[in-house]
Amino acid sequence: MSRFGTLLGQRVRRDWRQLLLWTVGTALLAYLSYVGVAESYGTEQDRTSLLAAALANPVILLFRGLPSGTDAGAFMVFLIFPWLALLAALMSTFLAVRHTRGDEESGRAELVAATPAGRTLPLLATAVHGLLANALLAALVAAAFLSVGLEVEGSLVAGAAAGAVGVAFLGVGLFAAQLMRTSRGANSVAVWATLLTFLIAGIGNAIGTPSDDLTRMESSWLTWLSSFGWAENTRAFADDAWWPLALCVGLGLVLAVVSVALVSARDLGESFVAERPGRAWASAALSSPTALVWRVTRGAIVGWTVGGLLTGLLSTSLASIVSEISAENPSVAQILEQISGEGDIEQGTVTTFFTMLGVLAACCAVQIVCRARQDEAHGTAEPVLAAPVARTRWLGGYLLVAFAGIVLVVAAAIAGAAGGIAGQDGDWDLMGDVLVAGAGQVAAASVFLVVTALVFVLAPRLTIAVGWSLVVLGMTLGLFGPLFGLPEWLTHLSPIAVTPFMDGDQLDVRGLWWLVLAAAAGVAASLALMRRRELATGD
Template identity: 80%
Template sequence: MSRFFALLGQRVRRDWLQILLWAAGTGLLAYASYVGVADAYGTEQDRTSLLAAALANPVILLFRGLPSGVGEGAFMVFLIFPWLAILAAFMSTFLAVRHTRGDEESGRAELIAATPAARSLPIVATAVHGLLANVVLGALVAGAFLAVGLDAEGSLLAGVAAAAVGIVFLGVGLFAAQLMRTSRGANSVAVWTVMATFVIAGIGNAIGTPSDDLTRMRSSWLAWLSPFGWGENTRAFDENLWWPALLCLGVGVVLAATAIALASVRDLGGSFIAERLGRAEASAALSGPMALVWRLTRGAVLGWAVGGLLTGVLSTSLASIVQEVGAANPAVEEILRQISGEGSLDQGTVTTFFTMLGVLAACCAVQIVCRARQEEAHGTAEPLLAAPVGRVRWLADYLVVALIGIVFVIAAAIGGAALGIAGQDGDWELMRTVVVTGAGQVAAASVFLVVTALAFVLVPRLTIPLGWTLVLVAMVLGLFGPLFQFPDELVHLSPIAVTPMVDGDAVDVRGLWWLVLATGVGAAASLALMRRRELTAAG
């Protein structure tokens, strides 16, 4: 038992700051969301109008929760719960992989396995550590709801539901770490599972059955295939159903137990899904350091580009539905304008989707720069830099490939938007909005690229948590700031919120030149500082 507590304490010491940032950030989002909802939708009529628009428009339900009435608490959970749960999910998967497959890659797991702790105790300690992290996150979410005066049972259930979804994905992360040979592969499996189930829950809600008064929605069977759907169907502050949260806990425990069993029967460093064997000889395309960076990151670029393609298709194929809904119901039209911004409804829909696209492109760039940090921490960058490849050239290659990745993601979305228009026999004039907003998001995503590069140069050990945290903060400000009536000064801190927009026959460049300037200065600074930085091992 003392060995278990020693391992648990070691994990807490390594992660306390990251866990605090994830949990406190989630709690603050819950608190700020209620304040924004109370200001923007303070009357029952306002909330009823928005729920009517949501039930009539699948675009809103793809990115929101499950409508459960017009009460303040239920309405706020509808708007924000999926995003609280996705933060818990990402925190849990990264934690699980870091302390399992990540420790095997760094050699820590082998040293611990040589002690009386053996092989099973570390993964058990990781599972308990992840459970405690989610308890802290859930407690802060519940505390945020209680602090604004909502009822105790609904507040507690909302916190438990968010934590329970996180526990499911803790199990997913532990399971993925047993299947895949590398932490990069395990993280990819876990992250794509999070994203796929998030979308499945959104679609399951969108095709559900609305109530006669258009204030509630009964999920379709598809939502029950997703842990996010289970969490949303607790209906906190309305029916207060506890059993879907217990379902999440049960599935999380089963996944964690399966991962522990698999860890006990495989070789240390082995996996159940073998890596694909490489060629005996390198191809001509792998003739330089930039080609090597592309080879290491092309899978990630392809995955984010597929996400961009789907985002583009949805942005224009659903725009016509929004237009029809707005034309049939003036109240719905007004509330959709509040959500999407100025301009026509189809232009607002494209702008909303392409704001999310900016987040996807930023994620692609951050992941590529984080790969440079992983290569450094694992010691594989050192042999490369021992060749006639300077540190500045090495980092510059990652920056160039990341910029190419951003362009690929945006280009895939623009192509998808064209497919959506063609499939719906829509208005091709909408492509002007698509191209303008897409090009603007290239500039926004490039800011995240250079900021993460600066973190890599200045504080290498914080590259990964800092890079992803900045993307999450910008997503919250850019996507939720206008809806929750955040001050413009705060919203405009997010690069994705100040990109060019079509304004009638003209184009409002907004913060484009500041984004370009920040990108140029950040890239130059990171390359200049890299000249004097030494390689840093994992910490």
């Protein structure tokens, strides 16, 4: 076998489980989306009403796609396509960084570079590996749409558009890996680039030009600055335009070529963005392992906290808008009731946004536990544990900081919700719903935290894959379960879907005590088991 084939095969063997989760999960989301849309918006009148309401209140388009008509397929793409593309983008950036900057950090790249493969062949193998992964994702998404009887060309365009976004961000990940000194820094740059371009596309759609019948939106120039916007302008099941996909693929290939040039122009292990030099002496604030965990994770916590602030702001700012939409379209009210309970529409909107907040808080916690696994795998945990620091104290530091991150994300959302009410001179009675929903999501996110910690203790090499998979599964069941028409018992398997809410003036605690009990038991079990576990270095 050729050197290139050997490297490519190694990447496939190393990643096949993770890629299976990403690609099949994305295709399953596409399939269930159509099933849910067909059930909840089965008539053209329902779809027309929702599109008109969305175009009349463009802020809703920040989190949806580009309206292209009332056809069932086009309407489904409007509702779900940005999320399919987002999953493809995240899959691609993580893949690119893992096999480039991640391998340099672990020392694997140095060993490969000492062989005839050299410096550039591994990067080329990673690029081809990413292209194959996105081709598989595109094929599965297209197959999901075809399986429900949608048109062939529209299905192919929608699948190819999701894969093309992945290719664009594969290039972003490869480029970020050349710029930053650590895989953590490269992943941060790539993820922020992903979220920023996602938001740019949403804003560009929101300030576009609606059609006279309020069923179609023409993008503004801003949308064309984002690869998400390029893919949305294929307008699957409406125009079926293929040419915007060339922009996505072209961007990915250009960035890959630039990355090949950059990797040849720098020393192994170095980067083009220099790390900030540290102090010669640590401050007193770093006198404990918990303080060290806070120091290395505070940047990520700040990022998730900003997301919490924006979510809280939107929850109360949009409450009155959604109330107006629901009055015109009973299907919207039904979905909100399924997600949040039987309260009024404004209460339901707050609870729905805070369900999204629970996902953000869970992401913050899981990322911090995954950092514990990375420190263990890279050997940076050993010097800490060589000091008089017990394993339980070391893991306890990560759990404590992760819980603090959850609290900060939720507190920022509560502050944002208060700001949204003040900015619109709204109903301050909603703050009671905000506080109840926020407290409930702290408990829900804590369950994700302790389950990931248990995986870290029992099967450390599965920590990252299982931790993030659980968050995606919880998000799918909790946020999209009602849209997909899933049974209530299945939706309620997600911790974020069984948190307390206000039903009028009455508090319904739902599964709060089970969440608290599960979180407490998980903390106790993970710390007890950690006492007996040896370090597990390596991937």
